[in-house]
Amino acid sequence: MEMIKNLSKGALLAFQLLTTIPISLQLGWNERLARLSVCFYPLTGLLLGCLLGGQAFLLLNYTSLSSFIITAWLMTFTCIYSGALHLDGWADFSDAVFSRQSIERKLEIMKDSRVGAFGVISLLLLLGWRFLFIYEILEATLNVYWLILIPFLTRIIMGGQILIGSFARNDGMAAALKPAQTLAVKFAFIGWIAAALIVFLILDFTLAWLFLFAFLFIVVWLRFCYRQIKGITGDTIGAGTEGSETFLWAVLFVLYSFGMV
Numbered sequence: 369m370e371m372i373k374n375l376s377k378g379a380l381l382a383f384q385l386l387t388t389i390p391i392s393l394q395l396g397w398n399e400r401l402a403r404l405s406v407c408f409y410p411l412t413g414l415l416l417g418c419l420l421g422g423q424a425f426l427l428l429n430y431t432s433l434s435s436f437i438i439t440a441w442l443m444t445f446t447c448i449y450s451g452a453l454h455l456d457g458w459a460d461f462s463d464a465v466f467s468r469q470s471i472e473r474k475l476e477i478m479k480d481s482r483v484g485a486f487g488v489i490s491l492l493l494l495l496g497w498r499f500l501f502i503y504e505i506l507e508a509t510l511n512v513y514w515l516i517l518i519p520f521l522t523r524i525i526m527g528g529q530i531l532i533g534s535f536a537r538n539d540g541m542a543a544a545l546k547p548a549q550t551l552a553v554k555f556a557f558i559g560w561i562a563a564a565l566i567v568f569l570i571l572d573f574t575l576a577w578l579f580l581f582a583f584l585f586i587v588v589w590l591r592f593c594y595r596q597i598k599g600i601t602g603d604t605i606g607a608g609t610e611g612s613e614t615f616l617w618a619v620l621f622v623l624y625s626f627g628m629v
């Protein structure tokens with residue numbers, strides 16, 4: 369019973385941190401709870417994917433709404449679900465990267481609550497291209513598996529950064545999750561990936577491409593973050609989550625364009 373209670377608290381904390389679902393329980397914070405919460409990051413993405421997939425299925429099949437409007441709503445719903453939490457990280461990290469300053473100065477820029485010109489421009493490009501990719505895919509197919517899989521994979525990527533990345537700071541939200549870098553949590557993520565891979569391969573074998581590119585994204589992103597600021601922070605974790613989502617939609621768009629799916 370104690371184990372079930374702890375797992376429940378970990379799941380609730382994950383949803384408190386990563387979604388706007390109103391969970392009013394005071395769960396507290398300790399190393400065990402931090403580890404358990406990371407284990408359930410993929411679940412928050414899976415729920416988002418199911419909600420997006422269900423809405424897309426209904427809107428595409430039972431309304432006369434255009435793919436343009438449906439795409440706009442799906443992106444809006446994603447922001448509502450997450451509270452646009454990770455978009456702030458993308459903007460802050462963009463400001464730091466394009467400043468071309470020293471590592472110390474980049475870390476200072478990322479702490480600044482204000483968003484600069486580079487952050488705004490990169491944010492517009494990120495969302496603009498994502499909108500385009502989703503719109504084109506909805507125009508090409510009524511298959512909604514992708515809408516379920518991509519949010520799940522982006523949360524796998526989020527957790528992957530925490531589990532195998534090196535931390536640029538010893539303080540902050542990201543560093544508070546360092547206790548999650550244990551074999552048990554890593555095996556939990558492997559379990560999520562294996563279960564999802566089996567399910568989605570049964571549905572559509574070509575979905576394996578997205579798993580491959582998600583893994584490649586983690587490797588390249590962590591190397592990029594290390595070159596920029598010698599590790600990861602809360603902002604780079606958020607930026608990687610948002611960047612990976614647009615990247616995976618781009619991969620899917622290319623696969624559809626070349627008739628590979």
